Amino acid sequence: MALPILVVDDSALARKVLTKALPEDWDVEVFYASNGVEALAQYRDGHASVMFLDLTMPGMNGYEVLDVLKQEELNTFVIVVSADVQTEAQERAKAAGAMAFIQKPVTREKLLPVLKEYGIYG
Numbered sequence: 474m475a476l477p478i479l480v481v482d483d484s485a486l487a488r489k490v491l492t493k494a495l496p497e498d499w500d501v502e503v504f505y506a507s508n509g510v511e512a513l514a515q516y517r518d519g520h521a522s523v524m525f526l527d528l529t530m531p532g533m534n535g536y537e538v539l540d541v542l543k544q545e546e547l548n549t550f551v552i553v554v555s556a557d558v559q560t561e562a563q564e565r566a567k568a569a570g571a572m573a574f575i576q577k578p579v580t581r582e583k584l585l586p587v588l589k590e591y592g593i594y595g
Contacts, residue, residue: 475502479521481512481538482554483530487577491525491554494579499594509533513541521549523593525579526571528555528562539569552587554579 504520506512528535553566556577563574588594
């Protein structure tokens with residue numbers, strides 16, 4: 474059975490780049506959200522065993538999504554994908570429940586070690 478993963482980013486290009494960086498042999502079904510509200514709806518529909526989450530989005534941003542996941546004790550493996558690589562952003566995201574942080578643009582070379590480290594792939 475394919476693993477449901479959710480790619481959350483307000484940029485269609487960023488969603489496409491991340492999707493292309495996924496391992497080709499990884500048995501996943503990819504779902505998409507362009508903001509935090511859509512991300513939570515997709516999660517609640519069972520479409521986010523793994524969530525790739527941008528931090529900067531209009532409406533509900535990635536930090537707010539992490540807060541809701543934590544407050545409601547929702548269980549998903551969140552990997553933040555952001556151009557904001559400041560230490561403060563990384564620490565804040567991890568304190569809010571993100572498991573890992575990958576800098577944009579996402580490449581397979583950046584993504585694979587994270588997936589393997591946490592036992593999600595390979």
